[in-house]
Amino acid sequence: MTKRKVRVRFAPSPTGGLHLGGVRTVLFNYLFARKHGGDFILRIEDTDQNRFVEGAEDYIQDTLAWCGLVPDESPVHGGAFAPYRQSERKERYRAYAEQLVKDGYAYYAFDTPEELEQMRIQFKTAENPSPQYNQVIREQMRNSLTMPEAEVQALLDAGTTYVIRIKMPKDETLTFTDMIRGEVSFNTSQVDDKVLLKGDGMPTYHLAVVVDDYQMEISHAFRGEEWLPSAPVHLLLWKYLGWEEAMPEWAHLPLILKPDGNGKLSKRDGDRLGFPVFAMDWTDPKTAEKTTGFRERGFLPEAFVNMLAMLGWNDGTDQELFSLEELVEKFSMERVHKGGAKFDYEKAKWFNHEWIKKTPADQLLPAVKSALLANAVPVTDDIVLEKVIGLVKERCTLLPDFVQQSAFFFSQPENIEISAIQPKWDDKKNLFFAELIRAWELSTLWEASDLEKEFKELAAANQLKPGELMLPFRIMLVGGKYGPGVFDIAEIIGREATLARIKHTLQLL
RNA sequence: GCCCGGUUCGUCUAUCGGCUAGGACAGCCCCCUUUCACGGGGCAAAGACGGGUUCGAUUCCCGUACCGGGUACCA
The missing domain is CATH 3.40.50.620 (HUPs)
Structure with a gap:
């Protein structure tokens, strides 16, 4: 090419x-x-x-x-080859269809839908369940190939509805190169006389795609594999219309x-x-x-x-x-x-x-924010949101997953899953959290690492394993067994909210 | 029926004649994490079948099977 x-x-x-x-x-x-x-x-x-x-x-x-x-x-962006809607290009197609008739590559057909249906019933056999309007059958139908010229002209003059069909040649081999599949060949005897121009004056896909691809100077035509069987019709049209040199390269996906x-x-x-x-x-x-x-x-x-x-x-x-x-x-x-x-x-x-x-948190922010807002999560501060996104995004597969993973950063959880901690709850733990509240009320630092250090030291002082206390703490802050690291959560929601949530849960236990 | 196309792990795929057939998703196991993930490690899992061609075929050719598409005055 x-x-x-x-x-x-x-x-x-x-x-x-x-x-x-x-x-x-x-x-x-x-x-x-x-x-x-x-x-x-x-x-x-x-x-x-x-x-x-x-x-x-x-x-x-x-x-x-x-x-x-x-x-x-x-259609909305415009361009030098407008219009881009085939309905608005309607007038262009008929002339080409008529040209094909004139050149002997197509013909008028006057068969009504009922007659076509009857033909399909009549010729239907076990070996041929779907008879086509092809080189053989067309001899028995009402078209300009079988009818006297005068009769055809009379019909045309009377304004009778007709279609224009391509006249498929007999027993020719058509070959083209598909960019994905390589050489593909067809025998024209296997292809029917497709309608090019419909009774309502609109072209079918077959005519329109060729005319438009030509007029729009399309160099490569990509389409789904379901179009492969009709490729010979298009190939022939490019040839019959005299545009073979300009035919695009094909790829059937x-x-x-x-x-x-x-x-x-x-x-x-x-x-x-x-x-x-x-x-x-x-x-x-x-x-x-x-x-x-x-x-x-x-x-x-x-x-x-x-x-x-x-x-x-x-x-x-x-x-x-x-x-x-x-x-x-x-x-x-x-x-x-x-x-x-x-x-x-x-x-x-x-x-x-x-x-x-x-994707960086700041780029995710608009989409996440609207997902949260859509689920009534009261996000106001974008700075906080961005931090939250950075913390939780690795555990989110779809955008709505951010709702569960970050709602508790913005409002106190409504449901506290106390059943997760109640069975192993005792006075020692109760005491630990009471002390924790006191310690954190006074602490000057409020960063995750400091909080974790204090938490663990206090646990040790109370002869408790930090592990036994982490889950209860998580439930207090999050409401359930999910979310990122607890101390990160505490850092972001702040001292006031952290202590309030601990106190709130303590009252439920 | 006929025509066209396709055929590697369950799934998406790599391989352009040399393969101990590689990767990813999903699955299973272990580690990490006393949440859940993320991350790391491991296991299991494939060339539809039959003929050729070749020193050698997953790769090339033929046949069969199977799958898909088409077979409209729909695209």
Whole structure:
């Protein structure tokens, strides 16, 4: 291929939330574009007016923004190749379809949906459960190949609804090179006469994708593996339209599969198995059905993107944690795996945990703060919050985990799990804490290390093992058996709160 | 059915003919920590099957099996 400016596109149909596989396709497009100094385009493929879903396009834009995969050109970002919605490009497609008819590469078909259905029933056999509108069958259908020219013209003049179908040649071998799979071949006799222009005047995907990729000067076309079977149609269209030289290079990405059983991952699997499939929350405007997304589950976009990149790609080393910048630098389509990958939510969580650990507390702060506020944790002081985050983040896998791990820093725990200490509670311990209160009321220092030293010295003086006292102390401050080191907690919540919590619990015992 | 694609530990994967088949997640055990984690150490776990080609195949070729995708006036 001649070297030309790299221009790639993500071309979703706005029919609902953006699924994992979709975001991964975006990611690979984005990485490839950035790596080669090219452009990343978002094009909305809304040629099926029956499937239009309110809000879906905004959702796609929001998802890309959240992931940090912002397009250079899109319906909202504009660009030199606007418009970027196929519905707004409608007028462009018909002329090409008509041209194909004129050149003998396509034809008019007047079959009604009922007639098509009847054809499928009529020709259906055990060996051929789904008959196609192909080189053989088309001879028996109502189209400009079988009907006299005058009749066709009369139908056309009368404004009869028709579609334009591609005329697949007989027994030709079509070969192209897929960047991931290498050479792939098809025999045209196995491919049916796909509809190019629908009865409502809108193009099908097949026509639209070729026309738009050509007009938008797309250099590389990446899409899911489910498109591989229709590649010969696209190949032929590029050829018939006379644009063969400008055809993009193709890469068909492997599918993301269900964790259990078989088949490609669907939203239903997430509902069934309890993990997100969409990037962000999505509410179906018609059914009001709500689906949770990775963002709302508490994933960091960095982790989400990192996880997706590793689903089918690796750099050949053992490295698994990559920032977006590193991915841009190291990504190559040739290293994308051919086989589908079963989605593993546990591994996805691991990525998030790793990213929470490696992200500095101050950068985590906004996300953590909103998670805490959403759960009625009264955070006011960002300085304190930042310290807390630094202390607890290694024990948080998802953002909401910060709620349990840090709520007690900001308010006295409501439930004190005294059952954890009561069985082994005695007067000696009671006395120890009474003395501890007195000692700490007077102590001039209030740092974790000093507190721990005093605590242990006092324990020794009372002939008690520090270990026996640590859990009770933790329960007093935290309310339960969790959280970071107790003396760190005491340092942060301060003398007043520490002593108040000890006293409070002592009264319960 | 037909067409296309795929096939390494339970899962994600490394290996571009030399392998005692490596890593990660999950699992199990130990240490650390008298919370829970983090961290450290260890165990267990794989080349679908059958033929070739080759001194040598996980790697190349063929067949079979299995899995996936497609087979719409949906993308």
